[in-house]
Amino acid sequence: MTLSLDFTLNGRPCHAEAPAHWTLLDLLRDGLALHGTKFGCGEGVCGTCTVLLDDEPVRSCLVLAARVHGRVVLTVEGLDRDGEPDPLQSAFARAGAVQCGFCTPGMLLSVRALLAGNPAPNEAEVREALAGNLCRCTGYTKVIEAVLAMAAGR
Amino acid sequence: MRLRPFALAEPESVPEALEILAHLDGEARVIAGGTALVPTLRLGLVAPDRLVSLHRIRGLTEVHVKKGALELGAMTTLAALARHSAVSAGWPLLALAAGRVATPAIRSTATIGGNLCYAEAASDPAPALLCLDAQVRVADGVGERVVPIAEFFTGFYETAIAAGEILTGVRVPAPPDGARSGYVKFCPRSAEDKPLVGVAALFTLDASQRVETIRIGLAGVAPTPIRARSAEGALRGQSLTDGVAREAAEAAAAEAEPLSDIMGSAEYRREMIRVWVRRLLVALRDDRPIA
Numbered sequence: 001m002t003l004s005l006d007f008t009l010n011g012r013p014c015h016a017e018a019p020a021h022w023t024l025l026d027l028l029r030d031g032l033a034l035h036g037t038k039f040g041c042g043e044g045v046c047g048t049c050t051v052l053l054d055d056e057p058v059r060s061c062l063v064l065a066a067r068v069h070g071r072v073v074l075t076v077e078g079l080d081r082d083g084e085p086d087p088l089q090s091a092f093a094r095a096g097a098v099q100c101g102f103c104t105p106g107m108l109l110s111v112r113a114l115l116a117g118n119p120a121p122n123e124a125e126v127r128e129a130l131a132g133n134l135c136r137c138t139g140y141t142k143v144i145e146a147v148l149a150m151a152a153g154r
Numbered sequence: 155m156r157l158r159p160f161a162l163a164e165p166e167s168v169p170e171a172l173e174i175l176a177h178l179d180g181e182a183r184v185i186a187g188g189t190a191l192v193p194t195l196r197l198g199l200v201a202p203d204r205l206v207s208l209h210r211i212r213g214l215t216e217v218h219v220k221k222g223a224l225e226l227g228a229m230t231t232l233a234a235l236a237r238h239s240a241v242s243a244g245w246p247l248l249a250l251a252a253g254r255v256a257t258p259a260i261r262s263t264a265t266i267g268g269n270l271c272y273a274e275a276a277s278d279p280a281p282a283l284l285c286l287d288a289q290v291r292v293a294d295g296v297g298e299r300v301v302p303i304a305e306f307f308t309g310f311y312e313t314a315i316a317a318g319e320i321l322t323g324v325r326v327p328a329p330p331d332g333a334r335s336g337y338v339k340f341c342p343r344s345a346e347d348k349p350l351v352g353v354a355a356l357f358t359l360d361a362s363q364r365v366e367t368i369r370i371g372l373a374g375v376a377p378t379p380i381r382a383r384s385a386e387g388a389l390r391g392q393s394l395t396d397g398v399a400r401e402a403a404e405a406a407a408a409e410a411e412p413l414s415d416i417m418g419s420a421e422y423r424r425e426m427i428r429v430w431v432r433r434l435l436v437a438l439r440d441d442r443p444i445a
Binding site: 001022026043045050053057064067114 | 157159187193196346
């Protein structure tokens with residue numbers, strides 16, 4: 001059984017066909033060759049597959065591909081602006097908030113969703129927003145510093 | 155790692171969904187947000203031939219207040235519930251509990267109907283809905299029946315929903331005037347976990363400051379979410395002194411039937427019921443944050 005899906009992906013119209021049992025993560029990585037979004041735990045716990053669906057963070061490993069029809073998806077590949085890194089990506093780089101980088105796409109999108117609704121979060125709010133993004137290099141401190149620096153315009 | 159293949163139905167109305175469920179060949183599952191079902195599929199614990207997704211049914215995401223009661227469509231996400239102004243204003247206990255589930259990227263997807271149908275004993279919304287005397291709307295091929303939330307959870311991951319039925323919504327009556335309510339979620343390891351013990355309480359005091367209406371809901375302490383009726387009995391008609399709060403907490407610990415699992419032993423859970431029932435009651439009495 002194949003689904004025919006029309007949606008907006010990273011600001012552009014996208015048409016894709018996918019088997020009914022594919023998740024959004026399967027569609028992104030294997031259907032559309034967008035490998036920035038990672039497969040981690042497959043159970044919605046680790047957060048590395050986080051993307052935005054209609055501006056809200058979702059676990060792409062848990063969302064059926066069928067759910068994107070008619071909606072708006074943003075992945076890490078859609079963050080840069082004309083080839084220049086998004087200010088949030090620059091803030092991560094400046095703060096040294098990246099070690100192995102596997103969790104970074106999910107972190108960036110969780111923070112993106114936070115800042116869209118709350119441009120000047122405090123540390124507790126940043127921690128709450130990132131509670132579902134695990135980093136095995138244990139780089140949380142630098143990530144939080146990056147977000148706070150960006151929010152403060154530094 | 156892919157899910158095992160299944161066919162997918164995307165009905166656009168409740169009658170259409172019921173019709174599909176009534177004429178199935180093989181095993182089917184209803185899917186709402188999928189945050190519980192998809193991991194279960196991935197682990198191979200269930201292997202349905204077909205999923206029936208409710209996401210295209212308009213109206214199932216509606217939230218409105220009708221005759222003083224809150225009417226929630228089954229597909230209302232926990233994030234939508236937690237940020238809805240009418241819910242926060244009239245049913246703050248429910249908004250609080252919904253906002254404590256897992257993490258933002260789960261709450262954006264998980265639904266109130268899915269949360270109830272999954273029937274996880276360690277649900278955050280369930281004890282709140284138990285305190286609010288919610289009613290669950292269930293559609294079958296004939297019409298709709300309404301199940302009191304206290305009768306909805308029938309066993310370990312089991313509910314009153316029969317094969318071929320769909321949970322379509324939840325009705326939450328207005329809390330009694332002047333009710334104080336709160337929810338405390340105790341997670342010893344990590345904030346995004348399910349609660350080791352979740353305690354919701356709602357009470358009113360009469361003119362002489364004695365407990366009048368009292369409802370306590372517990373999560374994670376028995377095979378299903380439960381009302382702590384012995385604890386309620388220990389409080390009703392009493393002044394809410396520290397001693398009475400302690401007696402109620404003892405009663406709650408005694409009536410719980412905790413299980414041991416990877417998060418904690420039955421003994422530890424029982425001890426944490428004792429601690430958190432007491433602290434919640436005292437904090438609500440004193441109108442201060444829970445220590």
